[in-house]
Amino acid sequence: MEDLFDFGKQALASQPFSVLVGAELLHFSQGRAELKIPIRPELKQQYGFVHGGVLSYAADNALTFAGGSVLGPGVVTSEFKINYLRPAIGDFLVARATVIYSSKNQAVCRCDVFVSNEGKESLCATSQGTIAKIDQSSDSKA
Amino acid sequence: MEDLFDFGKQALASQPFSVLVGAELLHFSQGRAELKIPIRPELKQQYGFVHGGVLSYAADNALTFAGGSVLGPGVVTSEFKINYLRPAIGDFLVARATVIYSSKNQAVCRCDVFVSNEGKESLCATSQGTIAKIDQSSDSKA
Amino acid sequence: MEDLFDFGKQALASQPFSVLVGAELLHFSQGRAELKIPIRPELKQQYGFVHGGVLSYAADNALTFAGGSVLGPGVVTSEFKINYLRPAIGDFLVARATVIYSSKNQAVCRCDVFVSNEGKESLCATSQGTIAKIDQSSDSKA
Amino acid sequence: MEDLFDFGKQALASQPFSVLVGAELLHFSQGRAELKIPIRPELKQQYGFVHGGVLSYAADNALTFAGGSVLGPGVVTSEFKINYLRPAIGDFLVARATVIYSSKNQAVCRCDVFVSNEGKESLCATSQGTIAKIDQSSDSKA
Numbered sequence: 001m002e003d004l005f006d007f008g009k010q011a012l013a014s015q016p017f018s019v020l021v022g023a024e025l026l027h028f029s030q031g032r033a034e035l036k037i038p039i040r041p042e043l044k045q046q047y048g049f050v051h052g053g054v055l056s057y058a059a060d061n062a063l064t065f066a067g068g069s070v071l072g073p074g075v076v077t078s079e080f081k082i083n084y085l086r087p088a089i090g091d092f093l094v095a096r097a098t099v100i101y102s103s104k105n106q107a108v109c110r111c112d113v114f115v116s117n118e119g120k121e122s123l124c125a126t127s128q129g130t131i132a133k134i135d136q137s138s139d140s141k142a
Numbered sequence: 143m144e145d146l147f148d149f150g151k152q153a154l155a156s157q158p159f160s161v162l163v164g165a166e167l168l169h170f171s172q173g174r175a176e177l178k179i180p181i182r183p184e185l186k187q188q189y190g191f192v193h194g195g196v197l198s199y200a201a202d203n204a205l206t207f208a209g210g211s212v213l214g215p216g217v218v219t220s221e222f223k224i225n226y227l228r229p230a231i232g233d234f235l236v237a238r239a240t241v242i243y244s245s246k247n248q249a250v251c252r253c254d255v256f257v258s259n260e261g262k263e264s265l266c267a268t269s270q271g272t273i274a275k276i277d278q279s280s281d282s283k284a
Numbered sequence: 285m286e287d288l289f290d291f292g293k294q295a296l297a298s299q300p301f302s303v304l305v306g307a308e309l310l311h312f313s314q315g316r317a318e319l320k321i322p323i324r325p326e327l328k329q330q331y332g333f334v335h336g337g338v339l340s341y342a343a344d345n346a347l348t349f350a351g352g353s354v355l356g357p358g359v360v361t362s363e364f365k366i367n368y369l370r371p372a373i374g375d376f377l378v379a380r381a382t383v384i385y386s387s388k389n390q391a392v393c394r395c396d397v398f399v400s401n402e403g404k405e406s407l408c409a410t411s412q413g414t415i416a417k418i419d420q421s422s423d424s425k426a
Numbered sequence: 427m428e429d430l431f432d433f434g435k436q437a438l439a440s441q442p443f444s445v446l447v448g449a450e451l452l453h454f455s456q457g458r459a460e461l462k463i464p465i466r467p468e469l470k471q472q473y474g475f476v477h478g479g480v481l482s483y484a485a486d487n488a489l490t491f492a493g494g495s496v497l498g499p500g501v502v503t504s505e506f507k508i509n510y511l512r513p514a515i516g517d518f519l520v521a522r523a524t525v526i527y528s529s530k531n532q533a534v535c536r537c538d539v540f541v542s543n544e545g546k547e548s549l550c551a552t553s554q555g556t557i558a559k560i561d562q563s564s565d566s567k568a
Contacts, residue, residue, distance in 0.1 A: 017193035020162070020184045042162045051159035052206070052219050053199030060194050077194050079534075079556060081223035081365040081507055083392045083414060085385040100410055101369040108367045108410065108505075126384055126392065128365060128412050130505060130556070221392075221414060223365055223507040223554060225534045227527040242552055243511040250363075250509045250552065268526055268534065270554050272363060272414070272509060301477035304446070304468045326446045335443035336490070336503050337483030344478050361478050365507035 004028055008065060011073070021057060025065070031099040033065035038092045039115075050088035050115070050124075058095035059111045059127035066097035067107040067131025078106070080129025088124040090117030106132045146170055150207060153215070163199060167207070173241040175207035180234045181257075192230035192257070192266075200237035201253045201269035208239035209249040209273025220248070222271025230266040232259030248274045288312055292349060295357070305341055309349070315383040317349035322376045323399075334372035334399070334408075342379035343395045343411035350381035351391040351415025362390070364413025372408040374401030390416040430454055434491060437499070447483060451491070457525040459491035464518045465541075476514035476541070476550075484521035485537045485553035492523035493533040493557025504532070506555025514550040516543030532558040 008028035012018050012035075021043065027034035037043070037058055045051040059082050068075045097111035113125040150170035154160050154177075163185065169176035179185070179200055187193040201224050210217045239253035255267040292312035296302050296319075305327065311318035321327070321342055329335040343366050352359045381395035397409040434454035438444050438461075447469065453460035463469070463484055471477040485508050494501040523537035539551040 011188065014188040015193060016184050016186050017195055018187075021195070042158050044158050045160075046153060046156040051157060051199075052202050053159055053163070053195070056198040056202055056222075057193075057195030060198055064194070077226060079223065079225040079505065080198075081221065081412060083221040083384075083412065084219060085392060100367075101407060108369060110410075123385060126394075126412065128367065128410065130367060221363065225526075225554065225556060227534060242509075243549060250511060252552075265527060268536075268554065270507060270509065270552065295472060298472040299477060300468050300470050301479055302471075305479070326442050328442050329444075330437065330440040335441060335483075336486050337443055337447070337479070340482040340486055340506075341477075341479030344482055348478070361510060363507065363509040364482075365505065367505040368503060 004069065007073070008033070017057075018061060021054065023058070023061065026094065028065060028069060030069055031066065033062050033069060033097045035062045035065070035095045036092055039088075039090060048089070050093065052084055055084065055088060055093070055113050055125045056082055058093055058113050059125060060129070062095035062097035062111045063109045063127065063129045064131055066099050066109045066111070067102070070099050070102045070107055071105070071131065071133050074134045075131050076134055078130040078132045080127050082125055082127035084125050086122055086124045088115040090115040092116050094121070106130055146211065149215070150175070159199075160203060163196065165200070165203065168236065170207060170211060172211055173208065175204050175211060175239045177204045177207070177237045178234055181230070181232060189229075190231070192235065194226055197226065197230060197235070197255050197267045198224055200235055200255050201267060202271070204237035204239035204253045205251045205269065205271045206273055208241050208251045208253070209244070212241050212244045212249055213247070213273065213275050216276045217273050218276055220272040220274045222269050224267055224269035226267050228264055228266045230257040232257040234258050236263070248272055288353065291357070292317070302345060305338065307342070307345065310378065312349060312353060314353055315350065317346050317353060317381045319346045319349070319379045320376055323372075323374060331371075332373070334377065336368055339368065339372060339377070339397050339409045340366055342377055342397050343409060344413070346379035346381035346395045347393045347411065347413045348415055350383050350393045350395070351386070354383050354386045354391055355389070355415065355417050358418045359415050360418055362414040362416045364411055366409055366411035368409050370406055370408045372399040374399040376400050378405070390414055430495065433499070434459070443483075444487060447480060449484070449487065452520065454491060454495060456495055457492065459488050459495060459523045461488045461491070461521045462518055465514070465516060473513075474515070476519065478510055481510065481514060481519070481539050481551045482508055484519055484539050485551060486555070488521035488523035488537045489535045489553065489555045490557055492525050492535045492537070493528070496525050496528045496533055497531070497557065497559050500560045501557050502560055504556040504558045506553050508551055508553035510551050512548055512550045514541040516541040518542050520547070532556055
């Protein structure tokens with residue numbers, strides 16, 4: 001388990017865009033992944049809320065990690081859908097993804113994105129998507 | 143027309159996250175928006191491709207601009223769905239969004255994201271989503 | 285509560301397509317709706333499984349009912365997304381929908397569709413969508 | 427070409443649910459499929475419009491046919507997303523699906539659903555989804 005978590009932290013650290021956004025791995029185990037993103041001015045849009053693109057990045061990446069936890073490394077998000085629920089204002093985001101179903105080559109996962117504001121969490125987006133093994137599909141964002 | 147384009151450029155420049163990503167407005171007119179994102183190392187994932195989160199940001203933001211071109215300023219993406227088609231490798235991304243249908247308070251838009259590599263464009267993601275006027279919904283990512 | 289359930293049963297019975305499919309209301313309360321669809325030959329596709337269109341009908345309608353349970357009557361599904369997980373083979377389908385988030389005018393809901401085969405339930409599809417009050421949107425499938 | 431069309435008509439005729447709904451194949455060629463559904467009272471909901479479940483069936487099935495036109499027989503819809511745009515009132519539905527991208531094992535397709543009313547067509551729903559070869563995924567609605 002510790003190994004999986006360490007592996008996940010290295011994978012995240014090896015993604016330059018995740019470093020640019022400032023994502024941290026909070027939890028990583030069979031079927032479950034949690035990312036944390038401290039909110040800073042660079043991540044906002046013109047009204048002072050976290051930009052939707054940051055929420056979609058968080059959902060996408062947490063979904064990929066959750067899928068990878070059951071499929072192994074070398075996975076990509078094939079597709080996902082996200083509903084934005086509330087403006088994200090606060091101290092940090094937490095994206096919590098779980099595997100709903102998996103087969104040998106792909107996994108369907110769900111991810112809720114919360115914003116934590118002074119210790120209080122609110123759900124600000126919810127998403128659902130498909131993670132695929134790279135080998136099985138040349139249809140990959142990789 | 144010129145005014146709408148100028149307005150769009152200012153709106154994009156006022157989004158700190160869009161500045162961080164390096165997005166530029168290529169085109170903005172009634173029912174249509176195009177964003178360009180030069181590809182640089184910070185936008186990649188561990189395999190050297192553009193991170194999916196950048197593609198989803200591009201789709202999300204182009205969808206919002208397209209919706210705003212018919213609904214007026216003060217719009218948010220309510221939801222969207224994206225399919226990743228090919229690894230994005232190249233010089234820059236172009237996200238092209240169009241309005242499929244609009245009513246007084248919301249618009250359904252589509253966005254294709256292309257990667258340009260040495261002058262050749264390839265479709266790397268396709269998306270569809272709903273843009274809503276802020277006033278009409280407190281359900282907003284804003 | 286009994287009243288809400290009775291109201292829901294009447295609403296379902298007033299939909300000719302739901303009668304054609306053979307849907308029954310199992311549960312209907314604030315934030316939650318369950319539909320049951322007995323599986324019969326007319327609902328299948330060429331391989332003997334329940335047709336995907338029946339699963340998507342079940343998801344769509346359960347989502348609408350869940351949304352209506354918090355928004356009031358006069359709602360429509362604005363959009364939804366569904367992932368098919370397993371071939372549906374068995375005695376009946378159960379679609380279980382819950383409200384994830386609601387505002388005055390719309391609700392984001394989730395629905396899992398199970399197939400029951402000789403008393404054993406399996407998840408065969410999962411979906412997520414937006415339900416809107418009719419008044420608030422002329423964008424309606426109604 | 428004629429052979430592909432004949433093959434498609436037989437495939438549709440072999441789906442009992444498609445027969446129940448009354449779907450007809452209008453067009454079927456490499457990368458493109460069109461289904462027609464005459465509107466009759468059994469396909470409506472309580473307000474007299476075509477039930478959303480019929481629109482989602484039409485989209486789902488046209489997507490599957492479009493995918494099958496490039497992947498070969500033995501395909502399933504893995505997932506799709508649909509936005510409902512207008513109430514469907516009229517004489518018949520036409521679902522037009524095209525392949526956006528395909529690899530060896532899957533295809534991403536788009537489908538617009540129109541309603542024809544006294545000779546005038548209106549777009550009433552738009553959808554996007556993934557079609558997969560059955561062999562490649564046990565994740566199938568089949």
